[in-house]
Amino acid sequence: MINRISSIILILFLAGCAGGQAIKTPPHEQAALDVHLRGTRQLQSGELEAARMNLVAAYKLFAAVEHRVGSSATLINLASLERRSGNYRESALYLSQADSLAVTTHQGQIAYEQALLALASTDLASAERSAREVLNADPSLRGAAHNLIARIHFISQDYEVARKHVDQALNTLPDADLQERANAYRLRGKIDQVQAIHDAGVSFLEKALKMDQQLKRADKIALDLKLLADSHRALENWKKELNYLRRLYLVEMNSGENEKGSATLELMATRLEARGLEEQANELRTNAVTFNKLGVMPTLW
Structure with missing residues (x-):
C-alpha cells in the first residue's frame, strides 16, 4: 500500500506561518506545530494511537484560533491516519473539512488522499479521477500520482497502462x-x-528491497523477499527461492510476525520435500519450536 504522509504540508505550513520570513512563531502556533510534528512522526512510524492523540490535540489548537493552514495540514494527516486504521467515514469527514478550508497549496495533497481513500474502498474509478486531479494540482506529487494510477490499473489487470504510469513515476x-x-x-x-x-522483474524487486532496507521497513522488506522467492520459483531456481524464503522467515520471526514466520517455515519444508530433500524438511519441522523461539534458521540445502 502507498502511505504517503503529508510532510510537504509541514513545509508549506512553516512557510505560511513565517510568510517566507525568518520570524519568531507565536507561542500558541509553535505549541500546535510541535504537537503536529510529533503526531506526524508517530504516524510515519506506524504508532497510530499515539499519533491520533497528538494530531487531534494539534487540530484543536489550530482550529480554536482559526489557523486555516495549520488546521488543513492536520486534517489531512488525520484523514491519512483514519484511512490506515480502516475508519473510512472518519477519514472522509476530515478530508471534507480540509477541503472546505480551501488552502490552495493543499489541494493536491487532499486529492491524493481522496484517491487513496477511494482505492481503499475499492472505488477504482473515483480513485483514478482524484489521482489525475493531483497531476494538475501539484507538480511535486506527480510521481506519487503516477505510482497510484499505475497501482489502480494493476488491480484492474490493465498491465500495459500500469507499466506506462509506473515508468513515468520512476522518471x-x-x-x-x-x-x-x-x-x-x-x-x-x-x-x-x-x-x-x-x-526483469527480479531486477526491479531487488532495487525495491535495497531501498526498503535503507528505510528500515520490515513489512516492506518481507513483501519484497516474498515476491523475489516467487519469481525464483517461477524461474525454477529452487536454491535462490529457498534462500529468499529463509530470509523472509528471519524477518518475520524477528519483527513479531510469528504466524507468518511459522507459515514460511512450513512452506520451506514443503519446497524441500518437492526437491526430494525429506531429511532436511523433517529437520525444519522437528526444530521449528527452537528456531521460532531463537529467531534463527540454519541453511540446510
Whole structure:
C-alpha cells in the first residue's frame, strides 16, 4: 500500500506561518506545530494511537484560533491516519473539512488522499479521477500520482497502462524519495512477474528491497523477499527461492510476525520435500519450536 504522509504540508505550513520570513512563531502556533510534528512522526512510524492523540490535540489548537493552514495540514494527516486504521467515514469527514478550508497549496495533497481513500474502498474509478486531479494540482506529487494510477490499473489487470504510469513515476520521482521509488520498483517487478518476464522483474524487486532496507521497513522488506522467492520459483531456481524464503522467515520471526514466520517455515519444508530433500524438511519441522523461539534458521540445502 502507498502511505504517503503529508510532510510537504509541514513545509508549506512553516512557510505560511513565517510568510517566507525568518520570524519568531507565536507561542500558541509553535505549541500546535510541535504537537503536529510529533503526531506526524508517530504516524510515519506506524504508532497510530499515539499519533491520533497528538494530531487531534494539534487540530484543536489550530482550529480554536482559526489557523486555516495549520488546521488543513492536520486534517489531512488525520484523514491519512483514519484511512490506515480502516475508519473510512472518519477519514472522509476530515478530508471534507480540509477541503472546505480551501488552502490552495493543499489541494493536491487532499486529492491524493481522496484517491487513496477511494482505492481503499475499492472505488477504482473515483480513485483514478482524484489521482489525475493531483497531476494538475501539484507538480511535486506527480510521481506519487503516477505510482497510484499505475497501482489502480494493476488491480484492474490493465498491465500495459500500469507499466506506462509506473515508468513515468520512476522518471519523475526524485532520487531522495526512497519510499515512493521503492513502491514504484516493487510494482514494476510485480507487473513483470504477472506477465512472466521474471528476469526483469527480479531486477526491479531487488532495487525495491535495497531501498526498503535503507528505510528500515520490515513489512516492506518481507513483501519484497516474498515476491523475489516467487519469481525464483517461477524461474525454477529452487536454491535462490529457498534462500529468499529463509530470509523472509528471519524477518518475520524477528519483527513479531510469528504466524507468518511459522507459515514460511512450513512452506520451506514443503519446497524441500518437492526437491526430494525429506531429511532436511523433517529437520525444519522437528526444530521449528527452537528456531521460532531463537529467531534463527540454519541453511540446510
